[in-house]
Amino acid sequence: MSAGTYAPRPGAAPLSRMIGAQAALETRMLLRNGEQLLLTVIIPTLLLVLFSAVDIVDTGAGSSVDFLTPGVLALAVMSTAFTGQAIATGFERRYGVLKRLGASPLPRWALMTAKTLAVLVTEVLQVVLLTVIAFALGWSPHGNPFAVLLLLVLGTAAFSGLGLLMAGTLRAEATLAAANLVFLLLLVGGGVIVPLDKFPDAVQSVLGLLPIAALSDGLRDVLQHGAAMPWGDLGVLAVWSVLGLGAAARFFRWE
16 A cells, blocks of 8 residues: 555644634634624724714813724724623533534634634724724824734733633623623723713722723823823733633633
8 A cells, every 4th residue: 555545644734724724714703793793893983983073072182083092992802802702602602612612623722712813803903994994083193002002912811801701601691691781881981982080089990990991091091192101001901811811711611
């Protein structure tokens, strides 16, 4: 029997190829989902255009779009890394998709890596779209691009950990309700559209510790006010990242 009879060799593909294929599949599934598109693209875009064009909320001195754009970018990260990922992963867990994938040659950590890559790809598309729209509305950003990137990465890590924790511990229906409720509450009280200084002092100190508030305020400090590196907001996001990802790794149930 010749050596070429069994070419190509049977067996699992290289790990990097498996992760890439799974990430591409996760991205396509995310972008084809109507509810996901509503959360990740349509709502942030409508909020940016509406509140920039109509003087509904007092955003203080300066252009409304300069205040709103960093907050909407933070909202886009939350909608993808937290709300969308929690809902999708929760229903995958309910229908046994995660259990079956966990039994495949793709390691479980590699599956989570692929999901994270899909989130990052989606966020890049969101940021590009929102940036183009913001520039069309007259946005004039400032500051350090590296600080913006660091804020977005830490924000993604924080929200991903919290989303996976919710999806891995609650029933799918409870995850759907809770993720959408949290999205709405943080949209109103997270400094995205309404400045935190509009709330009472006692409430401001609590809201300022939320990941969405840290991300939106950090982006605003850099992009609107030209701050070099918002260490306080980065610290809040780093703490949420460690707590969220650590808890998700500890308590996530695959079945």
